[in-house]
Amino acid sequence: MKIVVIGGTGLIGSKLVNKLREQGQEAVAAAPNTGVNTLTGNGLAEVLKGASVVVDVSNSPSWDDAAVLNFFETSTRNLLTSEAAAGVKHHVALSVVGTDRLSESGYFRAKIAQERLIKESSIPYTIVHATQFFEFLKGLADISMVGDKVHLPHVLFQPMAADDVASGVARIAVGPPVNGIVEIAGPEQFRLDDLVRRRLAALKDPREVIADPKALYSGAKISEGTLLPGKNARLGETTFETWLTQSAGTIPSAKSPAA
Numbered sequence: 001m002k003i004v005v006i007g008g009t010g011l012i013g014s015k016l017v018n019k020l021r022e023q024g025q026e027a028v029a030a031a032p033n034t035g036v037n038t039l040t041g042n043g044l045a046e047v048l049k050g051a052s053v054v055v056d057v058s059n060s061p062s063w064d065d066a067a068v069l070n071f072f073e074t075s076t077r078n079l080l081t082s083e084a085a086a087g088v089k090h091h092v093a094l095s096v097v098g099t100d101r102l103s104e105s106g107y108f109r110a111k112i113a114q115e116r117l118i119k120e121s122s123i124p125y126t127i128v129h130a131t132q133f134f135e136f137l138k139g140l141a142d143i144s145m146v147g148d149k150v151h152l153p154h155v156l157f158q159p160m161a162a163d164d165v166a167s168g169v170a171r172i173a174v175g176p177p178v179n180g181i182v183e184i185a186g187p188e189q190f191r192l193d194d195l196v197r198r199r200l201a202a203l204k205d206p207r208e209v210i211a212d213p214k215a216l217y218s219g220a221k222i223s224e225g226t227l228l229p230g231k232n233a234r235l236g237e238t239t240f241e242t243w244l245t246q247s248a249g250t251i252p253s254a255k256s257p258a259a
């Protein structure tokens with residue numbers, strides 16, 4: 001089966017392409033540096049020829065409110081139009097657990113817009129909502145700076161390894177469209193400020209992390225359950241401790257605009 005992975009050179013995309021190929025699928029990585037640009041439409045018609053499934057794990061290079069909204073709206077429109085023309089049977093997109101509860105954030109308004117376009121299109125789809133990646137913990141610190149300190153609320157979250165995200169998305173990509181949302185998450189819950197503090201300590205990053213009930217998450221006010229998945233979430237296996245020790249120091253970080 002030909003499966004085109006939009007953003008196939010990124011953190012999740014590159015893992016996903018490898019996993020799909022290991023399963024014998026014809027996975028094609030599509031990104032600007034492979035000649036496919038979803039913002040301009042360049043290369044889209046060519047890469048989608050003969051594709052049964054498209055998995056969109058791209059991300060905007062800028063998280064500025066207007067730029068990120070333009071990225072997800074324009075890319076998703078271009079993608080869905082080209083998919084309809086190519087006869088694609090399943091559109092899979094990676095989004096974030098709690099997206100609909102985070103509309104105070106410019107980034108999440110863009111993800112909401114992306115999801116709306118997918119739901120309104122004629123292509124059968126599955127939207128995968130993943131929790132925060134362990135690889136994103138440093139990026140989370142970078143976007144949560146107040147002065148020279150990291151300010152984060154002491155709320156629960158259930159983060160997961162990028163490898164488990166890619167496995168979860170790979171499974172969904174070869175299955176039937178659910179025309180709805182599937183949640184995937186990590187095996188353990190933590191407090192947001194605690195885990196970012198542990199990650200920075202492991203990186204020997206000297207920044208202090210303050211538990212601040214007024215601190216925003218990506219620009220949005222959040223409460224105890226905002227970032228938590230529902231009870232039907234499919235859980236990855238990798239614990240934080242295993243991830244930290246297995247990959248000691250060699251883990252790529254999820255990109256954040258401040259990184």
Ligand SMILES: NC(=O)c1ccc[n+]([C@@H]2O[C@H](COP(=O)([O-])OP(=O)(O)OC[C@H]3O[C@@H](n4cnc5c(N)ncnc54)[C@H](OP(=O)(O)O)[C@@H]3O)[C@@H](O)[C@H]2O)c1
Binds near residue numbers: 008009010039
């Ligand atoms: N960070 C988290 O904790 C988290 C949690 C849940 C869900 N997610 C979602 O996961 C998704 C993937 O995140 P990630 O960290 O794997 O992203 P990433 O590493 O930043 O990769 C982004 C990918 O998008 C590609 N891309 C950028 N502009 C493009 C364009 N105009 N046309 C086609 N491709 C383009 C990039 O290609 P180049 O490298 O060539 O620029 C790259 O392959 C995002 O949609 C995000 O919302 C993230």
